[in-house]
Amino acid sequence: MSLPTILVADDDRSIRTVLSQALGRGGYQVRTTAQASTLWQWVEEGEGDLVITDVVMPDENGLDLIPRIRRIRPDLRVVVMSAQSTLMTAVKATQRGAFEYLPKPFDLKEVLAVVARALATPATPVQPLAPAQPDEQMSLIGRSVVMQDIYRIIARLTTSDLTVMINGESGTGKELVARALHDYGRRRAGPFVAINMAAIPRNLIESELFGHERGAFTGATSRVAGRFEQAAGGTLFLDEIGDMPPEAQTRLLRVLQDGEFTTVGGTMPIRANVRIIAATHRDLRQAIRAGTFREDLYYRLNVVPMRLPPLRERVEDIPLLARHFLNENAEGAGSARVLDDQAMAQLQAYRWPGNVRELENLMRRITALHPQESIGADIIAAELAEASNTAPPGEGAGGGTAETLAEAVERHLRRFLSSGQDGMPLSDIYDKVIAEVERPLITMTLAATRGNQIRAAAMLGLNRNTLRKKIRDLDIPVVRGGA
Template identity: 85%
Template sequence: MSLPTILVADDDRSIRTVLSQALGRAGYQVRATAHAATLWQWVEEGEGDLVITDVVMPDINGLDLIPRIRRVRPDLRVVVMSAQSTLTTAVQATQRGAFEYLPKPFDLKEVLAVVARALATPATVVPAPAVAQPEEQMPLIGRSVVMQDIYRIIARLTTSDLTVMISGESGTGKELVARALHEYGRRRAGPFVAINMAAVPRDMIESELFGHERGAFAGATSRVAGRFEQAAGGTLFLDEIGDMPPEAQTRLLRVLQDGEFTTVGGVQPVQANVRIIAATHRDLRQAIRAGTFREDLYYRLNVVPMRLPPLRERVEDIPLLARHFLNACQEDGTPAKMLDDAAIAPLQAYRWPGNVRELENLMRRLNALYPQETLGADLIEHELAEAQAMSTPAAEGVPRDNETLSDAVGRHIRHFLETGQDGMPLHDIYDKVIAEVERPLITMTLSATRGNQIKAAAMLGLNRNTLRKKIRDLDIPVVRGGG
């Protein structure tokens, strides 16, 4: 039995050499070329069991080659590589029929895993036709590994109406991802309708979602369509789903189960022709344990989970984001400004408790307040020092002088009671505060013991089984091999 042959096309000689050597050591035969035309000739002649191609080639764009390959060799898998690591590239590669998209620089172990999976997967799926791409203005910016994973998920969902649950801290861009899922999806011709559950009075949420009939309640002088009707044919984005009251959760569950709803005060069912995308910054599993969120609704919504990383987990994306936000300031009529190279270091060293939203606000503030065309490290450090002085010690991990743990926790709770979280009123704060304290306490103790649960339990004064249950209930990552 002959060994599988991998056809590699990349105009970078070092890439061709590295891939040829790695694939050869893995037991494959390899033919490599710097030209897409040569690759096409090999494909037409019936050579190769798998194609790995770059996007930017000197003669033909690798993405344009995919549909041609699929027409003449529908059984031939194509893996796309690209240094243009954007959402658009990932989506285009998927929609034109690529088996997988690999951003450069790539990990050789991942390449070999993709090759093995591609050769073992039956080629029975007909690729979706290429569609017009929206301008990348939304935008999802970043070339970090975690953002590439987000791009891949969005690309794979372009032909699906599966329900998506987006989780992440405030300011990480959950609505941007929801809009991307809509704009690149098959419902892009329909409306995108968003509703923030935390911003709607609890007694009005059902009316906002499902609409109401005339006379349904005091002040209802006419029939009003709810968000489900407004989003018909498109996408309904349910932001901060964890703040939905129990009675509205029950009605939403029925809609997801039956595909129809009735307006408040109505009797005739209305078809729910929408795709649902939900988002939250809360731990919904903790809310389920606290009895504030329905477990059956959670599993209906959490069909495809997406976690957005905080900015501190993708610091390599900060220069791209910062420069993008500065360029965007020109739309306000202000002159273009630049970041000095030395200004990047303090930006990447900061913790960013407000995530991408805080970075955007900083760039807009710098653009508005300072006349310099080039913004240096001194200005950045000054602004970040001001922000750090205003933030709570919990965000920085450093207590104030002579401040006890009780003082710090009390100040946090006082702030929450006065302002709410994200400006919204809180409820069930006992369970939330306990969870907020328990999770970092256990996480940091496990880190201090290098994952040794026996030592961690002893330090915490807990029974080991109790610790294990808390680790499971709080969904705390476990370092394997620590006992």
């Protein structure tokens, strides 16, 4: 029995070499090319059991090949890889019929797992969606691993009406994800209707959701359609679902079970033709234990759980986000602002209790209040300090409860100590934890001294040579020319 053959197309020689070696060791035959035209020739000739293709190649976009491959060889699965690690890339790959999307840089173990799964999955007819045409400048931005996972989940859900539960802290972008699920999904031609449970008085929530008939209560002078009717054919986004009162939870559960509802004061059932996406910043399992949220409703809503990471868990995305928000506000400010290395390092060292929303507000404020083109660490430090000083007592700049340094370290250590692989304890914990504390400490001290290493060493109580060694060992960016 011959070994499966993998066709690899990528214009990067090093990528072709790495994949060829890894797949060869995995027990596959491999053919590689830098040209989309050569890959197409092989496919036409009936070669290959699986295709792995890059998106950007010299002669053709790899995404454009997928529908053509599907037409002549519907059983041939295609895995797309790309350094353009955006939501649009993941969605387009899925819409055109790709089996899987892998952002670069990729993990070779994951590649081998995807290849094995693709070859083992029975061939089924795929009906690619017509391409969606929403604004490609969406605010879901990030190239971190956690954001790539979110993009892939959104892409996989474009062909489904499954109920989704989004969990994340305030300011992480839960409504943006809900809108993306709608804009790229099967119901995108229908309306997207959002309702925030925390913003509606408890006695009005049922009327807001299901509508009411004339005379249903004092002041109901005419029939009013609720959000379920308004969202017919589209998506209903139930934001802050954890704040829904118990009586409304019971009615919502009945709608999810029966697929129909009645208006307040009405008797005729109405078919619920909506896709439900819910979101919360609360721990609903804790709310279930406390008796404030129905367990049966939780399981009805939590069909596809999605966790949005706080900004502090994806600091590598901060430069992309900051530049995006600065450019977004550049037109009204007359010219674009640029963050220098120290300013960017300080942004990445900050905890961001208000998450992406706090970063967006900071960039707006800087654009409006600071006319200079280059923004340094002193401006960032002053703005962050001002935001903290104007926050309500007991809260940080992002609105979260104040946290002592010891509490923050303890919270981080709980995650750190539980992250061992295969149940085995981590090694060199002391050095790793000290390094994690040292980097932001030194980075922010250098920012406060505008790169002056003599002053920074004095503030830290370190010898200047010791500070230089730590800067080098921890790969901390510094402003050249600082004394």
